[in-house]
Amino acid sequence: MLSIKNLHANIEGKEILKGIDFEVKAGEVHAIMGPNGSGKSTLASVLAGREIFEVTEGKVDYFEKDLLEMTPEERASEGIFLGFQYPIEIPGVSMVNFMKTAVNQQRKHKGLEPMSSSDFLKLMREKKDLVELDAALASRSVNEGFSGGEKKRNEIFQMAMLEPKLSILDETDSGLDIDALRIVANGVNKLKSKDNATIVITHYQRLLDYIVPDFVHVLYNGRIIKSGGKELALELEEKGYDWLKKGVDL
């Protein structure tokens, strides 16, 4: 599904990603861990197409297409979803209008007719239950006045609405209490299938108790310095990152 080769990216001339390699296949869950400033969020942004980052080297193939050539909206319509670490508030744009535009633009991209209002509202009702999102939030402006937990649940709600093939969840667990974390993780797990894949970016092992990864990668200083199975996350929880940093050529 996704193949990243020797990916380098800069922001304002400063190199953040210094050669990333990894592959994601359908049905897999990958966790990317690492200390602050290691480049985790940059990787997520680059995959989603954020223009402030400049890719200087490397290649990203997504279903045999050159991902880096696509605009953010094309990537989204081709099935890539980015769950934001800090979801953006958009005053004046209602959740309903926002999601309806997104769903119908993605349908347009696929050559499908726009969804009828009644079908759309039905879909919204169904999906918001998945993350126990308050119905009142749907009539409010996007993320405006939402609590931290509501914002994160709203990300998963959007993911459920858009049914992506590859979801990249950037620190979805940060700022969540244990109940909210369970709801969010539960939503992600219900959306999991053999045809889609998830990349979970996190600081903490605790999210991985709920979303069990097939692979764990440790990102440090712009490179993946270790990859392993889910047991690697437990080891990191116990020992921290220092043992891995030793001997890494910086």
Next chain:
Amino acid sequence: MSLEEVKVEPKQKFLDIYQEHINDIKNGSPDYINEIREKAIKQFEILGIPDKKDENYKYTDLNNEFDNGYKMYLSPKNIKFEVNDIFTCDVPDLNTKVILLLNGWYYDRENLIHELPGGAIIGSFQAAAKRYPELVKKHFANYAKMDKEGLVAMNTAFSQDGVFFYVPKGVVIEKPIQIINILMDEEEGFTQHRNLFILEDNSEASIVVCDHTLSRPNFLTNSVSEIFVGKNADLKYSRMQNEHNGSKQVSNLYLHQERDSRVNANTISLHGGLIRNNVHVMLGGEGCENTTTGLYLTDKGQHIDNYMYMDHAYPNCTSNQLFKGVLDDFATGAFSGKVLVRKDAQKTQAFQSNNNILLTDDADIKTKPQLEIYADDVKCSHGATVGQLDLDALFYMRTRGIPKKEAKLLLMSAFAYDVIKTIQVPALQERIQDLVDKRLRGELSRCNSCQMHCC
């Protein structure tokens, strides 16, 4: 011998026109109006047309704009057109009686005055001045002060017609009254109409005013509207400006509010070459509420200048001002808003805000909110912002599959909605929303025919 022409100042040209056509101008107006006219022309001679040296006109040099030699409409020259051919007014719930002004003159010359149920009156200002002298005398030129504004003096000297609207004590006009200002001619024209709206104590009315150019030539308008809102009366006033790029207009709105009255006034500037809106509000009694909002969408070489003066003269009044604008291409604009809280106006609440989005590096806006407070127990705030579209929000929307262009439109529409939602005529609110969205999409690039069904 020098062949150089002596440059005649535009002020002098208008003074000469006044003297030359004094009989035409005075003809049709009663003596009490013509007496004020004489005072006004003297005042105009002193003040002239404001130029950039005038602090309040720093960003809009009107002296230049008035130096044009456009034809003036000193008598009601009727251009025959079938109203129904041009206007398909499908905004539901508006009063079926549509009032038209053509080049500043009341259009329906056969029926200059209409009496509405409850004793309300609507019709030609010129006819009303003759038929209801006591009523007109009491209010005319009382609120639009000519001691400071040269253009108000000029309008008072020259204007002959416009719309007169009267709502007696306690009468409620259920459906909004719609007034359409049409500019249409085969040559360039300069119009100066004069409106007088009187809402007596405890009355209620809504007024919708639309400005349209229906033919290509350039037009200049210098209009004055005086509105008196009596004790505990309620006025909803919405103005929609939709003229072509060859049009320039100065609109002077003077609102006088009596004790416990409520006014909601919006000006939506959709299109126009040069627009200068002067809004003066006098909160002339305790307990008044005023909401004045404006939305302006400009592109290409358009210029918009909103000037607002809110006078808190009595205690316990509340005013809210919200002006928002989107400027594209190399459009320019200015906002200047002054809130004056007089010494005795304790417990005043006054809020003012001006927010602007510049879509390009060449677009430009000058904004100057001002508070002048002489009372000590007040709650006031003001603020202004000039910015670009929120890039984070744009990216967020794009990651959901919304194309950049659509995402921008959603953001601009949301920005504009803050003003649109202050419009209190529900059917109009929807229509304006639709028009604004179309305008932002660039679908309403010109408006010299009403095929747009915009009003």
